[in-house]
Amino acid sequence: MSFTKILIIIISMVLVNNYPLAQFLGICPFLGVSKDIESSKGMGIAVTFVMVLATAVTWPIQQLLNKFGIGYLQTLVFILVIAALVQLVEMFMKKSMPALYSSLGIFLPLITTNCAVLGVCISNIDDGLNYIESLVQAFGAGIGFLFAMLIMAGVRSKIEDQSRIPESFRGVPIVLVTAAILSLSFMGFNGMFS
Amino acid sequence: MENQKSKLSILTNGLIKENPVLVLVIGTCPTLATSTSVETAVGMGLAATAVLICSNIVISAVHHFIPDNVRIPCYITVIAAFVTIVQMLLQAFVPSLYSALGLFLPLIVVNCIILGRAEMFAGKNGVVDSALDGIGMGLGFTLTLMVMGTIREILGTGTWLAGSWFGLAPASWKGIPILSNFIPGMSIMTLVPGGFFAFAIVMAAVHYLTRDKSKIKNDFGCAGCAMEDSCTDKSACAEKGAA
Numbered sequence: 001m002s003f004t005k006i007l008i009i010i011i012s013m014v015l016v017n018n019y020p021l022a023q024f025l026g027i028c029p030f031l032g033v034s035k036d037i038e039s040s041k042g043m044g045i046a047v048t049f050v051m052v053l054a055t056a057v058t059w060p061i062q063q064l065l066n067k068f069g070i071g072y073l074q075t076l077v078f079i080l081v082i083a084a085l086v087q088l089v090e091m092f093m094k095k096s097m098p099a100l101y102s103s104l105g106i107f108l109p110l111i112t113t114n115c116a117v118l119g120v121c122i123s124n125i126d127d128g129l130n131y132i133e134s135l136v137q138a139f140g141a142g143i144g145f146l147f148a149m150l151i152m153a154g155v156r157s158k159i160e161d162q163s164r165i166p167e168s169f170r171g172v173p174i175v176l177v178t179a180a181i182l183s184l185s186f187m188g189f190n191g192m193f194s
Numbered sequence: 195m196e197n198q199k200s201k202l203s204i205l206t207n208g209l210i211k212e213n214p215v216l217v218l219v220i221g222t223c224p225t226l227a228t229s230t231s232v233e234t235a236v237g238m239g240l241a242a243t244a245v246l247i248c249s250n251i252v253i254s255a256v257h258h259f260i261p262d263n264v265r266i267p268c269y270i271t272v273i274a275a276f277v278t279i280v281q282m283l284l285q286a287f288v289p290s291l292y293s294a295l296g297l298f299l300p301l302i303v304v305n306c307i308i309l310g311r312a313e314m315f316a317g318k319n320g321v322v323d324s325a326l327d328g329i330g331m332g333l334g335f336t337l338t339l340m341v342m343g344t345i346r347e348i349l350g351t352g353t354w355l356a357g358s359w360f361g362l363a364p365a366s367w368k369g370i371p372i373l374s375n376f377i378p379g380m381s382i383m384t385l386v387p388g389g390f391f392a393f394a395i396v397m398a399a400v401h402y403l404t405r406d407k408s409k410i411k412n413d414f415g416c417a418g419c420a421m422e423d424s425c426t427d428k429s430a431c432a433e434k435g436a437a
Contacts (some may be wrong), residue, residue: 011278021386022386023227023386024223024226024227024386024389025223025227025297026223026299027222027223027226028220028222028223028306031222046248071279072281072282073278074300074305075274075277075281076271076275076277076278077298079270079304080267080270080274081304082273083266083267083270084267084285103305112270112304113304113306113309114304115223115301115304115305117329118300118303119297119299119301122297122301126297133229137273164399166397166398167401167402167405168399168401168402168405169220169394169398170401170402171401172219173395173397173398173401174392174394175392176393176394177390177391177394178390179390180330180387180388180390180391180394181387181388183386183387183390184382187385187386
């Protein structure tokens with residue numbers, strides 16, 4: 001596992017295969033929480049943290065499921081593990097890191113139903129990555145999500161004054177148009193790695 | 195329960211008045227990802243509808259026995275079980291759809307629509323009403339996907355309803371040519387930005403058509419959030435706009 005390989009995985013997850021902008025994963029929080037930079041940062045960091053943690057736990061579990069020949073239980077087991085994990089992290093944070101909890105805590109329950117977290121766990125298995133590669137891919141996916149959230153929040157702060165937007169496009173549609181243009185620009189990274 | 199709604203209004207509620215995607219703005223990920231053509235859109239819609247109906251029925255039947263504070267994990271377990279069943283059935287009988295939906299098939303389990311309906315409707319109503327609600331919401335979801343799929347497929351490839359249709363269509367079926375005789379397809383519409391654009395246009399059209407009723411949500415907010423009932427800090431949630 002060379003350093004270049006790690007770097008390639010991270011860059012490709014952040015730029016080329018960015019989860020919200022190139023793969024349609026984690027769109028709900030991407031559109032919903034990207035109103036201001038502070039909460040985008042909180043959500044992005046919380047998602048990255050849970051992604052790495054969830055991959056660290058679900059990858060060995062999948063090997064265990066495969067060993068017993070019950071790999072088809074993947075979906076069921078993974079989502080329960082993630083839900084339990086998020087609950088544990090929340091309880092742990094509340095008890096021992098109240099400062100961090102007050103900034104990230106409210107995002108944690110929402111992460112259980114964030115498809116990006118379950119998505120990264122399943123695609124790590126589907127791609128046949130080893131343990132280290134899976135962790136790196138999860139980390140890269142989280143950073144990519146954080147990156148997209150921050151850009152989106154920055155752009156949205158510029159369109160806060162909606163008086164110049166056609167009436168029908170105010171609110172949700174203009175955010176979607178913004179996301180479209182953003183993902184268009186991210187398409188420029190396509191083919192960076194073959 | 196509280197007020198006896200007519201069975202018909204429960205059924206039609208999800209189609210237009212509370213359309214999960216267009217009005218409640220939930221379930222956006224699968225809507226954008228699988229609406230590249232009408233065929234995959236219908237496949238995704240029907241798969242999610244099947245899970246939604248089954249999970250609504252089971253949850254409404256057993257919700258009296260589930261302690262309130264562990265209900266979300268219980269709901270997720272029920273939903274995940276049905277998703278696994280649908281996954282296995284598709285893999286066995288419709289492998290082309292199974293590979294077309296790919297990652298988004300297991301991700302039905304985190305589709306906010308299904309958990310949201312379990313929490314908001316099936317956990318409070320009877321079996322028949324919940325089944326009707328599942329059918330209505332599922333069809334509303336499928337219909338929205340089909341509209342999106344139609345726009346993206348016609349603009350993106352020039353044809354309509356192309357594809358093998360789960361192996362049912364004859365091999366010579368190439369879809370109905372709509373634009374392909376005049377202009378080449380704009381493949382951007384079948385890619386990621388096209389999904390966002392098409393969704394933006396559809397949402398704007400809905401806003402325009404309902405501009406007098408002002409029933410449409412102008413923003414992402416608490417309504418439709420699966421965690422609404424258990425939410426401890428609604429003001430923070432609304433403030434952060436967590437959808």
